[in-house]
Amino acid sequence: MDACLTVEREVDKVLGKFQVVQNYSERETDYMLQNLQEIREKLLRCSSNSEDEIGARHKSMLRDLMKKVKDSTMKISSDHKELHSSVSKVGKAIDKNFYSDLSSMSEDSTIDVPEKMKLINEVICEHFLRHGMLDIADALIKDAHLDIENEKKEPFIEINRILSALKERNLQPALQWTFMHRERLEAQRSSLEFKLHRLQFIELLKQGPENQREALLYSRNFAPFAERHEQELQILMGSLLFVRQGLENSPYVHLLDQVSWLEIGDIFTRDACSLLGLSIDSPLSVSLNAGCAAIPALHNIKHVMQQRQCTGVWCSNDELPIEIDLGNEYRYHSLFACPILRQQSTESNPAMRLACGHAISRDSLNKLSNGNKIKCPYCPIESNPSHAKQLYF
Template sequence: MELKSIKDAFDRVANKQKLSYTKTNEIVQMVSQEIDKALSILKDSSSPYPTPLDHRSILAGVKKTFAENSPVNQLEAAEKELNVALTKYPKVLEKQLNTDIAKAYRNNVEFDTHIVNQIIANFFYRQGMFDIGDCFVAETGESECSTRKSFLEMHQILEAMKRRDLAPALNWAISNSEKLKQARSDLEMKLHSLHFLEIAQDQNSQEAIIYARKHFERFLESFPETQKLVCSLLWNRNLEKSPYSEFLSPALWNNAARELTRQYCNLLGESSESPLSITVTAGTQTLPVLLKYMNVMANKKLDWQSMEQLPVAVELSEEFQFHSVFVCPVSKEQSSDENPPMMMSCGHVLCKQTINKMSKNGSKSSFKCPYCPTDVDISRCRQLHF
C-alpha cells in the first residue's frame, strides 16, 4: 500500500479546495463591492430626481465591469479544477487500496465463536462502553463477560480522578499495596503526591505537612521526590513561578491515570492494551505486505493454507513485540521448538538445524564457526531459552 501516493493525491485535492474557496470569496467580494458602489452613486446623486438616463449609465457601467471580469467564468474555472482533482482521487484510492483481502487469510482456520465474542465484549468494557457491551452480550446470547465488574470499578476510579477526587484511587492502591510493590510500581506514591499537592494548593500548608509525615515515610526509595514536594510548600502562594512549577502540570494526573490503568489490568491478569485493538492495529501493518506478496506469487501456486509461518518477513513496530525471537544468521530461519537456538563454545548462536548441517548431521565432531576462527565442539553446544 503506497500511503505516500494516497497522501499526495489527498493534498492535491485539499489545495485545490483551498484555492477554489479563496477564488470564490474574491469574486463574491468583487461583485458585492461593485453593486454597493452603484447603489451608493444612485443614493448620493446631487439631483433629487435622477433621470432614467443616469440610472441606465450607472447600470451599464456595472454591466461592463462584470463583462470584463467575467465572474461566472472564473467561478466555473475554479470549480472545474477542483472537480478534476476530486474525480482523480477515488481512482487513486481504488488503485492503491485493495478491498479484496481474501487472498491474505486462511479459510481453513476454525474460530471459537464464544472466545471471539468474549474478546469483543471485553474490548467494550475496557473502553468504558458498558451499554454497548451489555447490548452486544445480549444479542450474541453469550454469558456475561467475567471482566465487566472489574472494568466498571476501574472506570469509576478514573472518572473520579478526572474530577480531582483521589479517594477511590488511593483506597484501591492501599488495598493492593503489597501487589504493587511486587510489581515495582510507584502508583501509590504518585497518588499520595497528588493528594499532597491538592491539600497544599488550598493554602493549607500545615495540613499538607501532617499528611506528608503520615504517608511519605513509607516511601524512602522516593526520598528525593518527597523532599521536592515538601520544599514546594515554601512557594505555596506562587508555585507557578517557582522551581517546582512542574507540580502544576496536568501530565502528573495523566501519568497517574495511565499507571493505574496499567497496574489494574496487570493485577486483573489482563494486558494494559486491549487484545482486540492490538490485533487490529498489527493486522493493518501486516495486511498490505501479505497482499502484495500473494499478488506477486499468484502464479506460483503456493499452498498458503498449509504454511506454518508467514512466507515473508513483516516488520512490526516495537509495541507489538511481546516475545523474544531469534533468527538464525546463517539459514535466516526463525527458531522454533523443533529448531531451537544453540550457543556454541565460542559464544556465537546458530539454530540447531544449521549446526547439524555444518557438522554433516553429526558425522563430524567439530566444525569451524562461520563468524570466528574457533573450532566448535558439537558436544559443547547448549540450547538457549528466551
Template sequence: MELNSIKDAFDRVTNNKRLSASKSEEIIEQVGLEIEQALIRLQSVNDASPTNHRFVLTELKTKLKDIAPLTHLESTQKELNIALSKYLKILEKSFIPDISKAYRNVDCDIHTVNQIIASHFYRGGLFDIGDCFIDESMEPEAAASKSPFLEMYPILEAMRSQNLQPALSWAAANHEKLEQSGSDIEMKLHRQHFVEILQNRGRDEALDYARTVFPPFGAKYMSEIQKLMACLLWAGKLDSSPYSDLLSPVHWDKLGEELTREFCNLIGQSYESPLSVTIAAGVQGLPTLLKLANVMTMKRQEWQSMKQLPVPVDLDREFQFHSIFVCPVSRDQATDENPPMLLSCGHVLCKQSITKLSKNNSARPFKCPYCPSEIEAGQCRQLYI
C-alpha cells in the same frame, strides 16, 4: 523502494499542479489586462462611430488570439493529467486492495471472539455499544467484563477534572495488592494531591495533608517526600521554584495512564486491548502474508491447509510478548523436546537440526550452515531463553 517511487510520483503531480495553477493565473491576468485596456480605449475615442469601435475590438481579438489562452491552459492541464494518471497506476500497483487472498481458514471459537470484541468496547468506555453488541450476538456471559471498567472510568473522568479523591479511595482500598505488585501509584497520587493543595489552598493545609498521609511511605520514598517538603518553602510561587516541573500537565496524563495500567493489572486484564494489538500485528504482518499468498496462488489448497508458514513474519518488539526461537534451518519453533543449541562458532540451531546434520553422531564433525566452521554435536550447549 516502493515508497520512494510513490513519493516521487506524488511530487511530480504536486509540481505540475502548482505550475498549472500559476500558468492559469498568469494567462487570466494577461487576458483581463487586455480587455481592460480595450475598454479604456473605447471610452476615450472621441468619434463614437461604429468603425472606430470595430477597429478596437478587432485589435483586441487579434491580441487574444496571439495570447492563445486555451492552447496554453490545455498543455499545462495535459501534463498534470499525465502525471496524475501515472501516480494512480503506481498506487494501484503498490497497494493491493483485495486482502482476502491472505485469508486462511482457521478454526476459532466464535464465543471467545465475541467476548473479546465486547471487552474491547467496555475497555474503551463504549458501554452502550458493548451492551448492544452483546444483545445482538446473544452472548450474555460477555457482560461480566463490563463491571470492572464501570468502576475505572468514573475514576479517570474525575482525574480529567483534576479530582483525585476517587483515585485515592481506590488506591487505599487496594493498598495491599498494589504493594505486593510493587506499584508506586498510591504514592504518586498522594504527591499530585499534595502539589494541588499547596498550589490552591496554601502551605498550612498542604503540611497537614503531608503529616497525615506520608508517614507510612517514609521508609520507601523518603527522598521524594523530602523534595515535597522543600516545596513548602515556595508556597504561592511554586511555578518559579526549582520544583516547577511538578506543575506540568504531563503529570496528570501520565498518572491517568499509570492508573489504567495498574487497574487492569489488578483485574487480570492487559493494559492494551487484545483486539487492538491483534489487528495492529496483523496489519504489520499483512504485506508478508500477501506476498506469500501470491507466490502460492497455484497452490491454494496447500495454502489453506498448511499448519506452519514457510517464512517468518517479523513483528516489532511491541508485539513480542515472550521469548521464542525458530530454528533457521528447519523453521521449527523451539520446544522443551527440541531446545535451541549454541554451536561452538556462535550460531544457534535447534537440537533436531544438529542431530540430522551430524547424522546422530555426537563425535562426527559437520559444517555450520552459516559459516565455514566445523562443529561437533557433542560440543553444542543448550540455550535457555
C-alpha cells in the same frame, strides 16, 4: 511509505486548490455584498425624497452589478466543478498505490465457523468494554448471544469510571482504588499511589499560602512511600518554602508541568490491567496492528510466489510462509525453535539442555541419541542423553 507520500501529494494539491477557490469566493462575495449594500442605501435615500429620482444612473448601476454577480457566481460554480477532477485524482492515487485485493492473504475458513465467530465477537466486545463503550458492548452481547457475565464487565466499568474522573482532575476514585489494592500494587513495585498523592499535594500547593497548612498536613500521606521515593519527597517538601511567592516563580516550577496529569491515566491503566491480569492493549487492537504490520511482507511473498509459480507452498491455514518480525512491542513469550528439526517446541516436545549447554528439542535428542551417548550437533561434545535437562521458559 512511498505510497502514503504519493497520496499525500495529491491531497495537498486538492487542499491548495480548495484554498484558492475559497479565497476567491470569499473575496468576491464580500465585494458583491458591499456593493449591494451601497446601492441599497442610495436607493433608500432616493425613495425617501422622491421616487422620480431613481433615474437612469441607478438603473445602469444595478444592471452592472447584477451582471457582475452573475459572472462571479458562474466563475465560482465552474471552479467548484473543476475541484471534482482533483478530488477524483486522490481516489485514483489511493487505488493505484494501495493493495485492495487482500483476499489471498486471508482464509475465510479460519473465521467462518460458529465457535471462532463467537471468539471474535468476544474479543470485539472486550474492546468496547475496555474503552468504556458499555452500551455498544451490551448490544453486541445481546445480538451475538454472547455469554459474558457481569463479573467480567465490572473491572472494566470500574477502570473507566476512575479514568474519566482522572480526566476531570478528580483523584479521589483512583486514590480509593489504590488504597484498596495497596498490598498487591506494592508487590508489583507500582508507584501509582505515590504519584496520585504527589498530584494531590501539588494541587494544594497551587492554591497558594492559605492552603499551605493543609498541604503540610496532607504530606503525612507520603509516609508509606518515604523509603522508595526519598528524593522526590525531598523536592516536594522543598517546594513548600516557595508557596508564598508562587511555585511558578520558583526553582520548583517543573512540578506544575501538565504532563503529570496526562501520564497518570496511562500509569493507572497499566498498573490496574496488570493487577487484574489483563493485557494493557485490547486483543482486538493488538491483532489489528499486528495484521497491518504483517500485510506488506505477506503481500511481497505472495507476489514472489506467483512469479515463481509456487503458490501451492502456502496452503496451511494456521502457519505463515515466512517469519514476520513485529518488533519488541509484540513479543510476549519466549519461544524455542529446535535448530535441528526447525520446529517450535511444544509441551510434548520441549527444549532440552545437553550437558555441554546447548539446547535442542526432545525429539531431536531421541533421534540423535546412540545408546547412552549423544554427540552435540554444535560443539560436538559427547554426553549421556539421560543427563539432558528440560528447559522452562
